Amino acid sequence: MSDEVTLYYNPRSRAQMAHYALEEVGAPYKLVHIDLEKGENRKPDFLKINPMGKIPTIVHRDTVVTEAAAIIGYLADAFPAAGLTPALDDPRRGTMLRWLVFGASSFEPALVDTMMKRDPVNKMMAGWGDWDDVLGALEVMLDPGPWVLGDQFSAADIYVGAELAWAKSFGAPGLTERPKLLAYIDRITTRPAYQRTIGAVG
Ligand SMILES: N[C@@H](CCC(=O)N[C@@H](CS)C(=O)NCC(=O)O)C(=O)O
Numbered sequence: 001m002s003d004e005v006t007l008y009y010n011p012r013s014r015a016q017m018a019h020y021a022l023e024e025v026g027a028p029y030k031l032v033h034i035d036l037e038k039g040e041n042r043k044p045d046f047l048k049i050n051p052m053g054k055i056p057t058i059v060h061r062d063t064v065v066t067e068a069a070a071i072i073g074y075l076a077d078a079f080p081a082a083g084l085t086p087a088l089d090d091p092r093r094g095t096m097l098r099w100l101v102f103g104a105s106s107f108e109p110a111l112v113d114t115m116m117k118r119d120p121v122n123k124m125m126a127g128w129g130d131w132d133d134v135l136g137a138l139e140v141m142l143d144p145g146p147w148v149l150g151d152q153f154s155a156a157d158i159y160v161g162a163e164l165a166w167a168k169s170f171g172a173p174g175l176t177e178r179p180k181l182l183a184y185i186d187r188i189t190t191r192p193a194y195q196r197t198i199g200a201v202g
Pocket residue numbers: 012013014015036041052053054055056066067068069104
């Protein structure tokens with residue numbers, strides 16, 4: 001069976017993060033362009049693959065994986081030669097999973113809340129707290145740094161780093177006052193794999 005990963009992709013979407021991950025892990029892949037304006041993601045053929053009609057979506061060895069964070073974690077496991085995930089019995093795997101999931105379950109919804117200027121939700125009830133708490137937690141995540149796992153770059157950096165760079169590009173509040181996060185964004189965005197993918201789209 002072919003090891004090639006198919007990524008359903010549009011350069012102006014979260015599929016950029018999966019593209020970046022494919023380059024970091026060194027997987028063979030092909031991009032299938034999905035025109036969101038034309039609603040190609042809502043056509044029956046695509047909905048059979050991802051019933052949410054969302055990208056990124058990948059297919060690898062006949063298995064569909066959706067959700068950017070899951071895709072990134074999966075690719076790190078499926079292409080272990082890149083060394084982007086600790087072994088199953090390594091406790092640092094817990095740290096990596098913690099921040100990968102935090103990225104999708106707290107960072108992303110808090111970012112959407114703040115960018116859409118939604119009324120604050122009761123942070124005791126909302127699983128993602130609020131934007132300020134998320135930024136504070138990300139600073140703690142980088143202690144001691146330079147990456148989530150210290151000296152080891154991992155799948156968590158791909159998701160959280162790309163999401164932070166995305167937040168900065170949208171002018172998300174609170175980042176300019178946090179030099180630690182800005183320096184981390186610089187480290188991510190100057191990586192060759194980032195430059196070949198998200199950085200090349202601009
Ligand atoms: N929870 C998904 C979100 C993916 C998502 O919302 N993708 C957008 C593009 S950035 C999309 O496919 N939108 C098309 C639509 O919903 O019609 C993930 O983390 O991958």
